[in-house]
Amino acid sequence: MTSDYVRSVFISYATKDKERAFEICSYLEALGHSCWIAPRDIQTGKDYAEEIICGIEKSRCFVLILSAAANASLFVKREVERAVSKGKPVFPVRVEDVLPAPALEFHLASLQFLDAWSGVLKTHIEQLSRDITEKADFLVSPAAQQPALPFWKQRVVGGSAITVVAAIIAVLWVNMFHQPSPVIIPVQTQPSATSVKPSSHSESKKSDARVQEVSCRKGEGSTLRCSLGESKRIKIRSATGDELFFENGSGSTEEQSRNFSKQTFVAWPGPGATAQLSLSDGSWAPAQPLPSLVDKPAAALIRQDEPQKPPLAYTIYKQADWIFLFFAPWDVQDVEWAVDAKGYIRAEPMPWQRLMGGPYWIKAADSAVTNLSVRWRKAGEQWSAPANYSFDSVALRKAVAASLADPAKQISCRRRQSKSALTICKAAQGFALGELFKELRWGADAKSLADVSTYDFSEFSEKMLAKLPPRPTCNDREAGCVDSKNKAGHARGMLETELRTIKSQLVAWTHAGEDYRSDFLVTDELMDEVFFKAIPRGGGEAVVARIPVASR
Incomplete structure (x- = not known):
């Protein structure tokens, strides 16, 4: 059976979301929460389904990674049903812009979702951590930390069978309408009107x-x-x-x-x-x-x-x-x-x-x-x-x-680890940056900032291609000449393909965030941070923000 101590969080996810689920798990554990997640916490040789049930019982709350895959997963549906039936506070985290399927909506309709499909995931999980601490960690009394046996395994000591059945119905009724702490x-x-007259x-x-x-x-x-x-x-x-x-x-x-x-x-x-x-x-x-x-x-x-x-x-x-x-x-x-x-x-x-x-x-x-x-x-x-x-x-x-004109919240940057190491910045929250800011400037430090409107991806592409070694001009009959030419042509072709892919996701900064395309700035500089200076469209003073570059 699983470890006996009580965990803070049980994480439920579909197999296709495993990488994202473990990333969320690592963030929560870094913030001090103990998590139960499969298959990591399932002991070798133990029954998988029984371990899942025990994991839910011994966790104070339940985090659902909601996506299209989760909507289609029979196992996720069963885990949510078990968590609700056991009165666990449920925290749905949407990693895709989807609504819950009817089977999940029955249990989740009254709950507030955490939208984590855009923006900096770590920031969203920090909010989730605060919600868990506020609504779950302090709601569990010491007596409630030990999981109760299913009713068919409990022994009746004193009292009548009617009392036991009534208690079961009461528990199910409360759990059916369980809502987060307000x-x-x-x-x-x-x-x-019934107050006693003084x-x-x-x-x-x-x-x-x-x-x-x-x-x-x-x-x-x-x-x-x-x-x-x-x-x-x-x-x-x-x-x-x-x-x-x-x-x-x-x-x-x-x-x-x-x-x-x-x-x-x-x-x-x-x-x-x-x-x-x-x-x-x-x-x-x-x-x-x-x-x-x-x-x-x-x-x-x-x-x-x-x-x-x-x-x-x-x-x-x-x-x-x-x-x-x-x-x-x-x-x-x-x-x-x-x-x-x-x-x-x-x-x-x-x-x-x-x-x-x-x-x-x-x-x-x-x-x-x-x-x-x-x-x-x-x-x-x-x-x-x-x-x-x-x-x-x-x-x-x-x-x-x-109310939204804070570049620290509206912009995120990441490092793209591919054939070329690039730094890419995007609209992080799904709001069009042009609706929020009248002007936007950027740079590697706060003292020298360039107008993002002057950014030209065509110039950037030419710069990247110019860095490639020139194609050899040797005679094809010379030893290794053909191979050298082929390697140079292959490298150029790979880079051109990569640049076309990046361009297809790139839009002018004023339109970044209007639809699925949110990237608006690409640079070949390996930055640890990017500075942005924004003038809010609604008026007010310019805001300077330092955006850390995520490594993924």
């Missing part, structure tokens, strides 16, 4: 204020999903003073609340944002900080000229996909939108939204849009009167871009 924001609110004025003042816990978890993109308890509304305020009001249940339906507790989806307007709950007397509880979303764009809040109007925000999602987020009222089934109230278009919910809830995403193709009309309806009801929104789309886009 970030708690304590806020002050009024006492409930006997004095001073006691009354004390009992009027009790702490209600409102929890907010990461949602998809630039959103949070919060539980408001008995409060009817929540007010979100950005660090710059913009405000939006969200009704309890915004973005959720009755059907979704049967699968999960009632949630209120809100926009995340960036670091420094605060939240306030409404009180029964119409006032607001003291402001409390909202949790920050690491490496996520902020959502620009669009002003509500009427407090009852559903909230609307603007943000960017992945590859230059600019979207409006419409937070529909509770239990809304359909949403339509139009520009200038002409030609309404149905707003389709995202794939996970049908199960979990969340804002409707409105993709207005014209970046110069200055107004939207949105209407909605509940099941069996007529369309609402349209809500009209006016805004400066250019200012909104600049505000969102400013």
Whole structure:
């Protein structure tokens, strides 16, 4: 059987992702987590399946390496089912831009994914390490560290069989709806209607204020999903003073609340944002900080000229996909939108939204849009009167871009070990660099930086080819002449092929990150670090970043 001590992490992966899984394992172990991963931790001569089950039982949490191969793997599906049934916190890490297959979605729908298919893997795993430490390592009590035997192997000591069956059903029920530990924001609110009436004025003042816990978890993109308890509304305020009001249940339906507790989806307007709950007397509880979303764009809040109007925000999602987020009222089934109230278009919910809830995403193709009309309806009801929104789309886009304008997070560089040792830099997060930066300069040190716009791959290719030894001019009848010519021609052909491959993945820096092509700079200098100086498109001072060059 496997080693008896409790591990921090069980890593589940498909065979095709073995190299990436072991790389993630090495990063986690370097950060102090003890990992269980097959086949490394399976003892020789032991039953493979039994060792897997024991590995899951003796790990505090479960990390799933999610990819197309994992979606197709029967073994991954079984491992996830075992982890969920045993109440292990599950952390899905997407190494490809895929959604979970239905068999996995059943277990993962309520969880926040860590997107690690782009950018610096080590940075993503450092975030995973923090999440594990926060949500898993401190949730396991000493008594819970010893794995429980399956119920068919347990001996009943005292009590009746009915008690045992009831306990089993209770455990399965809790595990079925297990969710990660939320970030708690304590806020002050009024006492409930059942509070005992105080006997004095001073006691009354004390009992009027009790702490209600409102929890907010990461949602998809630039959103949070919060539980408001008995409060009817929540007010979100950005660090710059913009405000939006969200009704309890915004973005959720009755059907979704049967699968999960009632949630209120809100926009995340960036670091420094605060939240306030409404009180029964119409006032607001003291402001409390909202949790920050690491490496996520902020959502620009669009002003509500009427407090009852559903909230609307603007943000960017992945590859230059600019979207409006419409937070529909509770239990809304359909949403339509139009520009200038002409030609309404149905707003389709995202794939996970049908199960979990969340804002409707409105993709207005014209970046110069200055107004939207949105209407909605509940099941069996007529369309609402349209809500009209006016805004400066250019200012909104600049505000969102400013929240991402850190070259240290948006750019990564790697060393290509092939026939030619090259340093290649790319857009790391899937956001088009031209949307974030107005100007970008680079160099081997911070003092001498060149404009990336002047980079010419054709000149670089000619420079690389010029380094090759010239083709011999000897007579073919001379000994070794033909071989020398063939070797020179082969070397040139190999380099030309390599350069064509690199060029096919290379784009201008302003377009890097718009699609699968993210490389924008190649140099034959073997650098340990590359310096970039960027001027944010949203305004502000230039930012200088030192980007370490990864060895892979």
